[in-house]
Amino acid sequence: MSFKRTNPLALAVLALLSERPMHPYEMAQTMRERHQEEVIKLNYGSLYTVVESLQKHELITASATQKAGNRPERTVYAVTDAGTAELHDWLRELIAVPAKEYPRFEAGISLVGLLPPDDALAVVEQRETAVGEQIVALATLIEQLKTMGLPQLAWIELDYRMAMLRAERSWLTWFATATRKGTVGGYDSWEARHR
Amino acid sequence: MSFKRTNPLALAVLALLSERPMHPYEMAQTMRERHQEEVIKLNYGSLYTVVESLQKHELITASATQKAGNRPERTVYAVTDAGTAELHDWLRELIAVPAKEYPRFEAGISLVGLLPPDDALAVVEQRETAVGEQIVALATLIEQLKTMGLPQLAWIELDYRMAMLRAERSWLTWFATATRKGTVGGYDSWEARHR
DNA sequence: TCCGGTATATTCGGTGCCGAGTATTTGGGA
DNA sequence: TCCCAAATACTCGGCACCGAATATACCGGA
Numbered sequence: 001m002s003f004k005r006t007n008p009l010a011l012a013v014l015a016l017l018s019e020r021p022m023h024p025y026e027m028a029q030t031m032r033e034r035h036q037e038e039v040i041k042l043n044y045g046s047l048y049t050v051v052e053s054l055q056k057h058e059l060i061t062a063s064a065t066q067k068a069g070n071r072p073e074r075t076v077y078a079v080t081d082a083g084t085a086e087l088h089d090w091l092r093e094l095i096a097v098p099a100k101e102y103p104r105f106e107a108g109i110s111l112v113g114l115l116p117p118d119d120a121l122a123v124v125e126q127r128e129t130a131v132g133e134q135i136v137a138l139a140t141l142i143e144q145l146k147t148m149g150l151p152q153l154a155w156i157e158l159d160y161r162m163a164m165l166r167a168e169r170s171w172l173t174w175f176a177t178a179t180r181k182g183t184v185g186g187y188d189s190w191e192a193r194h195r
Numbered sequence: 196m197s198f199k200r201t202n203p204l205a206l207a208v209l210a211l212l213s214e215r216p217m218h219p220y221e222m223a224q225t226m227r228e229r230h231q232e233e234v235i236k237l238n239y240g241s242l243y244t245v246v247e248s249l250q251k252h253e254l255i256t257a258s259a260t261q262k263a264g265n266r267p268e269r270t271v272y273a274v275t276d277a278g279t280a281e282l283h284d285w286l287r288e289l290i291a292v293p294a295k296e297y298p299r300f301e302a303g304i305s306l307v308g309l310l311p312p313d314d315a316l317a318v319v320e321q322r323e324t325a326v327g328e329q330i331v332a333l334a335t336l337i338e339q340l341k342t343m344g345l346p347q348l349a350w351i352e353l354d355y356r357m358a359m360l361r362a363e364r365s366w367l368t369w370f371a372t373a374t375r376k377g378t379v380g381g382y383d384s385w386e387a388r389h390r
Numbered sequence: 391t392c393c394g395g396t397a398t399a400t401t402c403g404g405t406g407c408c409g410a411g412t413a414t415t416t417g418g419g420a
Numbered sequence: 421t422c423c424c425a426a427a428t429a430c431t432c433g434g435c436a437c438c439g440a441a442t443a444t445a446c447c448g449g450a
Binding site: 023024025026028029044045048074 | 398399400401402
């Protein structure tokens with residue numbers, strides 16, 4: 001069976017190994033240093049599972065088992081040609097084709113009518129605040145990276161996320177206002193249902 | 196151990212049962228009719244797992260095992276008081292607290308520098324088109340629901356998604372333009388790396 | 391030199407999720 | 421009335437994912 005592009009952690013592994021050979025723990029370290037785990041979920045269990053799977057499909061190979069100092073043996077992996085091809089092709093697919101995703105918030109907001117309007121307004125305002133804080137934090141981080149001399153291309157995903165956060169906040173502001181004024185379509189029966 | 200709010204499908208089950216008792220298969224049907232599966236991932240295996248889990252935590256109860264006609268026995272469930280409380284509380288949490296999520300596109304775009312600029316531009320343009328089509332499709336659906344007399348509150352999640360899609364398209368347009376012109380920060384070394 | 395906290399590196403059992411598979415019933419066309 | 425496709429209703433084995441637990445090595449202070 002051919003390799004399944006499920007866990008993006010596998011993509012990160014391929015990308016890291018295309019720089020230089022590494023052992024799994026080092027991959028994790030590197031991902032942490034570069035704030036990559038902000039974008040791609042990392043945890044040890046999955047990391048080792050994913051590495052084994054990549055190896056089985058010959059996208060990476062165990063290039064050596066070092067034993068530096070008296071440390072426990074560790075397996076160093078390197079990317080194969082097939083692995084590089086897979087990396088590029090997967091990357092193209094991820095960017096070109098919007099994936100069907102299920103953001104938790106959509107699930108929540110779709111059922112907001114089940115809450116009394118007062119409660120709904122309160123929680124939407126809470127989210128508005130929280131998203132505002134995320135925007136500030138992200139702006140700070142970007143400023144910091146910029147100061148460190150990193151080019152925009154190195155934090156392009158943060159730029160994208162910023163755009164999305166701003167859009168979400170605008171929408172929340174609109175919805176909160178419409179709820180407060182009672183101008184959201186269907187408000188009357190909503191309000192009536194909850195007395 | 197207390198109930199874990201992992202699978203939003205459990206939320207949908209609680210919401211459906213708060214209308215009237217149902218058996219699992221009927222829940223699935225209803226979700227389909229209402230386009231709820233657009234927002235909450237539905238599949239049979241998970242549905243039955245989730246129902247069993249809700250029952251174990253006494254958030255729903257098997258209220259009857261009908262045997263209408265000669266159909267196979269089916270178990271009808273009803274929500275308990277604890278279940279209603281859980282529904283409302285979970286809902287409040289989902290809306291108020293932004294969840295940490297990992298959109299596939301962020302993973303992809305964060306590594307876009309690994310592709311040659313030409314390829315990158317091509318795939319970004321492909322996505323731009325695809326997102327544009329999603330926007331048109333969604334606008335059509337909304338118009339249709341509006342014509343059917345459904346109030347805005349009944350399709351509020353589509354309104355939200357529309358805002359997000361538009362924001363994404365704007366960002367893609369900006370990035371494509373900046374790449375074409377070579378004005379994205381770090382373009383020169385990007386271009387140089389790939390010759 | 392002894393002790394303990396931190397860093398290194400991986401394993402492993404449990405769990406939730408998935409979707410293809412099974413079994414029965416209904417409806418409708420020939 | 422016979423047959424088959426579609427609808428109804430649920431089951432089950434497999435597998436990816438998770439994160440806590442394990443085991444060893446290093447380093448600094450008392």
